[in-house]
Amino acid sequence: MPLSNNKEAHMSLSSGFVIFVLFVGFILFILLGCALGLIIPKIPSIAKKKKEENVQKRKLSPEELETAAYHEAGHAVVCHFLLKNVQVDNVKIFPTVKFDGSTGSAGETRNLRLEFTDDMKEMKNSIACDLGGYVAEELKFGTHYPGASDDLFHASAKAQNMVLLFGMSDVIGPISFMEYDDASQTGKINILMYGNDIAYKASCEIQKILNDAEERAKDVLIKNKDILEQIAQELIEKHELVEEELSLIFSRINL
Numbered sequence: 001m002p003l004s005n006n007k008e009a010h011m012s013l014s015s016g017f018v019i020f021v022l023f024v025g026f027i028l029f030i031l032l033g034c035a036l037g038l039i040i041p042k043i044p045s046i047a048k049k050k051k052e053e054n055v056q057k058r059k060l061s062p063e064e065l066e067t068a069a070y071h072e073a074g075h076a077v078v079c080h081f082l083l084k085n086v087q088v089d090n091v092k093i094f095p096t097v098k099f100d101g102s103t104g105s106a107g108e109t110r111n112l113r114l115e116f117t118d119d120m121k122e123m124k125n126s127i128a129c130d131l132g133g134y135v136a137e138e139l140k141f142g143t144h145y146p147g148a149s150d151d152l153f154h155a156s157a158k159a160q161n162m163v164l165l166f167g168m169s170d171v172i173g174p175i176s177f178m179e180y181d182d183a184s185q186t187g188k189i190n191i192l193m194y195g196n197d198i199a200y201k202a203s204c205e206i207q208k209i210l211n212d213a214e215e216r217a218k219d220v221l222i223k224n225k226d227i228l229e230q231i232a233q234e235l236i237e238k239h240e241l242v243e244e245e246l247s248l249i250f251s252r253i254n255l
Contacts, residue, residue, distance in 0.1 A: 057096055057097070057098055058096070058097060059096050060097060064106065065093060065095065065106075066232075066236060067137065067141065067145060068093040068106035068107040068147070069093050069107070069233070069235040069236045070136045070140045070141070070232045071106075071107060071133035071134075071136055071137055071147060072091050072092070072107040072133060072232075073091070073136060073228050073231035073232040073235060074132040074133045074136025074137070074139075074217075074228065075091070075109040075129060075136075076109055076132075076231055077132065077220060077221060077224050077227050077231065078131075078135075078217045078221065079109070079132065080246075080250060081220050081224065082125035082217075083122065083125055083126065084114075084115070084122065085113065085114050085115040086111040086112060086113050086114060087111065087112045087114055087243070088109065088111055088112075088243070088246055089110045089111055089242075090108075090109070090110040090240070090241070090242055091107075091108075091231065091235065091241045092107060092108060092235070092239060092240035092241070093106060093107035093235050093236075093239055093240075094106055105147070107235075109133075123158060123166075123168060124162075124209060124212070124213055124216075125213075126158060127158050127159055127209065127213040128213040128214070128216040128217040129217070130151045130152075130154050131151065131155050131210075131213055131214050131217045132220075132221070133148055134151055134214075135214060135217040135218050135221055136221055136228060138218075139218070139221055139225075139228075140228075155210060155213065156210065159206045159209040159210050159213075160206055162209060163202050163205045163209070164178075164189050164191060164202060164206075165177070165178060165189070169202075169205045169209075171201055171204075171205050172198070172201060172202050175194065177189050177190055177194075177202070178190075179193055191203065227249060230249055231249060234249070
């Protein structure tokens with residue numbers, strides 16, 4: 001056989017082998033993609049399953065149920081008597097609570113928003129409402145519990161915004177402590193923006209708003225102790241009160 005024919009045959013075999021390798025590689029690539037397509041969607045579900053396994057469910061003791069009932073009743077009573085822009089819509093406690101190793105919510109109070117513009121008085125009363133559960137615990141049990149941590153966070157954030165963002169402080173006046181970053185087009189509160197003296201006055205104003213709100217909540221709950229007791233006791237029995245039931249309780253007491 002001539003040399004040229006051998007060379008052509010060799011090249012033909014080489015080309016065929018390359019095509020075969022590419023074809024096999026393509027098939028393997030498709031199979032791998034299918035496998036990953038089946039596996040990858042399962043990864044979040046596996047992580048979710050493991051997370052759910054770490055969440056423990058536990059039935060609350062009678063003492064814990066009582067604490068949760070008075071806490072939520074405190075929110076309901078203060079909100080009912082102080083807020084004009086919202087209506088207490090639902091109050092409940094949870095006999096069985098999920099714990100993820102840190103905290104677990106034992107109850108909730110839901111409000112129906114009637115108006116969306118809050119003035120300074122409504123903002124202050126809203127903070128008192130946030131502290132209603134915290135104050136109710138103190139009045140009933142003479143102590144406080146970690147379950148109020150979220151309430152304290154929201155109350156503190158509202159007081160901070162009133163002073164540092166909304167100009168709702170006669171001492172500080174119409175000053176904004178929002179510091180903007182031109183590069184990222186984002187902003188953050190900087191209480192030291194105008195120096196230590198202004199920062200100290202602002203901090204004192206925030207503390208005063210919180211302290212006044214606590215006293216206002218305490219005054220409402222002391223004056224309406226019978227309502228607090230009735231709502232708490234019905235929560236212990238029923239675990240949930242809807243708007244109609246709450247309205248009936250308030251109307252009976254008012255009579």
